[in-house]
Amino acid sequence: MPNISIEVGVSSNLHPPTTDLAVSAHGMRKVYHTRGHPAVEALRGLDLTVKRGERVALLGRNGAGKTTFLKIASTLLLPTAGTLEIFGLDAVKRPEEVRPLIAVVPQEGHPFYHLTPWEQVYTYLRSRGFPRDVARDRTESALKDMGIFDIRSQLNVTLSGGQQQRTMVATVLATEAPLLFLDEPTLGMDPFARRGVWAALRKLTDRGSTILLTTHYLDEAESLSQRVYIVEHGHVVAEGTADELKRRVGGTVRVTMPEAGAHPADYESFGRIMAGDGVLHVITEPRRVSEILNLALSRGISPTVGPVTLEEAFLQLVGRAIEEDAR
């Protein structure tokens, strides 16, 4: 079993991880009780595992339970029921043993407005117990990775929303904690900055860290994560690699044509038909594409061809789950 090196500060007394699973959650339930309001069941028996060194994305609609699970997994919220182990440690009963092993980018968090990005990252590392020289090196490296080294001395309050978010991500990535929870880490970032975050996250997992993130950017989930969990109504409705989930839609290629003049019945034998917004999609396998193109062109229709995206798979899988719940 490979062992990982954990540097969390000079004074931490850690139990060494004893399992290949970074996160192992079973039957997680969370019911919120608010006075004067009906109870809300945010998690309904969620099962999820993340292997050590993996990058896993948790996808779902707003209110599906992603953030609730992330808060429970990062010891910030007590579950109503279920078991949760982080590196084999009981995160429900012994959060203080888990906390040195994790770091969290909170959803819509902001750095201290009256610190600079340098101070934000450096002081956070110091409060986690890193020696000055290590904290200094890691701060510099994290700020460079996030592309904010040049603005390291400006107060955070003067930075744009995206730059502040990069400061938050830099703060957490600099810890190189064995397990990182990132709740919508690239929210508000431009495409260049997002790719910078992806690269930094890949670098971290190459070094042995494990990452569980939530995102509403499905291209991000597809590009970054090795596995995806789709959550709806507090439980997992699909799990697998992005390609595996896309195959569950009925094919890996999408042929799109204007709905006007195209009769869905003509294309049903080629795969799954999806219509809407004035276009008709035929989800099919690559070997059937030429037949569809020939048929469409023979009827004066000009189709376009592209890969099925994770977004389409997500819409399909969540849509099915919503229909099943409605029944």
Next chain:
Amino acid sequence: MLGDSRPAWHGLWAFAATEARVQLHEYLSIASTVLVQVIFIFFVWLLAPPYLLPFALVGSMVFSAFVIGERVLNEAAYIRIDHKLNELYHASPLSPESYFLGMGIGVLTAYLPTLVFIGLLTEAVHPLSLAAGGLLLLVLIGVWLIASSLGYILSTLFRDMRAIWPYSTLLFNFFGVLPPVFYPLGLFPGWLAPLALVLPPSAGAALLMYVIGLESLSGGQVILAATALIIETLLLSVAAVFWSRRTSREGA
């Protein structure tokens, strides 16, 4: 729920330094805390009989230590509600009690210029003996700990900053200004004197005024004020440590 019940102070000084940096970047806020006290003392000097000036100076120091609680309340709530930084720090090796006390120490740095300046003015107006100076320090530490603990505990009960501001201002000004903190205990209604001697800011002020010879208290009153201050300091500090652990995880 958090295992070992003894406080673990991992990361205390590093987090205190973080919070101190945050405070020190707010130059105007520090300047205003000094200025408010100086203006108040100026009016006392201008309008009140001269014998009240030392009372106002001692009271100003005690009040400054007490009103730190208001800043801790606002700061702890602000970085939890608006910034979610409590999540960053709680999901880390930094212990919850270090987070609470570090914040108290950090905010204290913003009030040090006021405390030192008023302390020097007091020394100039009414020189303190070594024993009085020592007691002054102890009382200020006690009042600061009480106020910080109270501020931190209360901060966890709110979900909206707008709801906090009026409560925090009212609470800390009501107990920090209304009782005999800036004026002699004798000017306070006699039947309320025992209450003044158990409220932290007025108990601290009464003790200090007694030791530096401004106030004459009976032996019973001295014991009451000292006991109240010691017990309140211990109880609220322990309560804040316990509460900081409990609230480091929602639903605990």
